[in-house]
Amino acid sequence: MTYVPIPVAMLELGKPLPVDVWDPQGKLLLRKGQPILSEQHKEMLNAHQACMTESDAKAWQRSYERMIHTMLRDGADVETIARASMPAEIWETDYVVGTEVLGGWLDLQEILRGLLYQGEAAITPLQRLEGIEKKALELLKSDPDEALFILFQALADISLGYCATHALLSAVVCELTAEKLGLPEDARRVLFRSALVMNIGMARAQDSLTRQSSILNDGQKKLIREHPQIGAEILQGFGVADEDQLDIVRWHHELDESRGLARNLENRRILRTADGFVAKMAPRKTRLAMSPLGAAKSVFLGSATTSEKLGAAMATSVGFYPPGTYVQLVNGEKAVAVARGSRANNPHVVSIVTPGNMPMSNYLYRDITNPQFAIRSPVNAENIKIKVSQEKVMKARMERPG
Template sequence: MRVPLSLDQIELEAPLPLNIWDGSGVLLLRRGEVIRNFEHRELLRSRGPMVDEEEYRQWTFRYTAEIDRKLRGNASLESIASVARPMGLGPDRDEQAVPVHMRWADLHTSLGLLLHQGEQAQDFLRRLGLIRMRIDEVLQSRTDDSLFVLVQMLLDRTLGYSTGHALLCGLLCRIVGKLLLKEPSQIDALINAALTMNIGMTRLQDELALQAEPPSVEQRIRIEQHPLLGERCLQHLGVQDPTWLRLVRLHHTKLHAMGSLEGAEPLLLMAHLISLIDVFVARISPRVSRKGLPSQRAARDAYLAADGQPNPLGAALIKAVGVYIPGSYVRLASEELAVVVRRQRRANEPLVFALVGRSGMPLGEPALRDTSEAAFEIKSGVAADEVRVRVQSAKLLARL
């Protein structure tokens, strides 16, 4: 439950002690961010700021407890009056102890707010930098879990599609980019571009995912213009990295096929890769207007260029994440329907949890299967729309 917050209690330029939301549930500022000045405070005040009731109670308790301590110690009135509300709730929680699905849900909220604010976003570069830092932290040892959670997020129509798409594209660009690029600055630019390439149509992208009819003429114009609009938006927000900006502008441009990765010009390679990953993620994502493709169909399309010849970047993507990306669904030789949870040494032999038995009935407890075993080898991929079993990510990942 959330309660109204008087912003006069918050010091300017001091790290916030708790998250601030508006009345409709949109996160305005994260704990640790700052209200920069009086104008910023008034802008937040106009949104009807709210805070979590329990967090507010903890914060207020620390303030009143300090006053009570001084009263009991017979402190002077001046000393009591000088007590300020503590800006912080004590030591930050151990992020590594927070379940990975909760960490990605938090990142989804943070990035979604930034992308929807667009040109109106304040402190854009600093906030995106914090998001990037937290992404790096969660990926230190949880890459497969992260792929699983982000793919499952894309299948959840209650979540903003555009943000989920951006996060998965960013993660895939990070994984594949580290295999192909030598310079850290190039990898950074690639990830930043993947996270922000659709900032010129974030709200529209969310609407299109829930729209049954084809895009209108006005929507098609916006779709065609969004790379250029995105580049201009990012320039307005202070982005000066020319590689980041060019990748956003080029991510929908049709490029000549790459025959080889050897000696390829880095910018061209990066432009091809971000375009390939953008399309791959879109193809596995279901919309109201169409089903998502099974993972191996999307992987096959990425592997083969338009002329039917192998695409070296598609091969690199499959080598990095497998034919069946964690979070996608497959049918086994045992006739069980399963969800992929772990990549293994062979790209087409992941570790899975069987969800539905050969009888067509959900299993009481998902069963872990190794698809490298003949009895449980993968028979085919399954589109997410064909799965009627609700996956409980936290419970499955806790068993690995």
């Protein structure tokens, strides 16, 4: 029998447990349906290395993900979700769900967010991460422009939670850039999976900070400094033995390039640059999001720590106006980029707002090489007051030439 550790820290006092609790040798500690009565009771379970069967672990994790989805649907804020304990009920259907990760980018975002929130208490994390990585790479290969569109749109929506969107988008930017630079596939795979978990050491705090209007306190500053090391330790606790992944996560913020393994230097540079680029484009309570063009100039065109070759590769891979971000045209219309063009400053765009600031009932593809439809300036997502219809975007996108 295979046993999986129970996330004792995420158990709520007084709630019945939906699984039998065992020790690693198979001795029954608690029957299903019994509650945790006190903090001392939790300490006792920790002391006995409380476990559950692998099938119970997978089902309980599925129940947790469903609970998080319901909370989001019902409008719960990120801080409430971050404090959520493990659910007290497991459905029968939770036991028969396949191991493959299904759905699209927002489904992946939801699954990854649950894992990052659990941190060191995550259930069967390596299997789940493998499924997320496999599905994300399939979706990215199928349509890179759609991947960027959905994830940049999600980045502007704080209600979805920031940590998982940041991780997925950073991973996508890393993969596109590394491929442009000609890195071998095995190096790109370790870079991709490192990006997915680089901030696992502060995932809940990362989401809370996007909503915080006050300045960082000393504890938060300390966590930001130390989260790469914490993240590497969490991954080691999961059973990650890949020295390269641990090295990339541990040093992904480090500017002193003499630290860490020399063979991972290029991967660490790519991840650090992608991480900064995505972060600058994310909205905060304390500031507006930076435009993609501004973020590009700040991070990989104007930075002394980013090589010209890396900056050019990332700019070409993502564009100065990536899919999912907004621009204003010379004729006054506001448009959303839907695909990258032949050059970084030449995206395919679809107009969604009239010059009079009215939402268009039918979105219109615009050729920006036509002077009247040329890009005048980038537009922050906060200044777009409509909800963009992906169905209308895809329909207009199909009308583009070529």
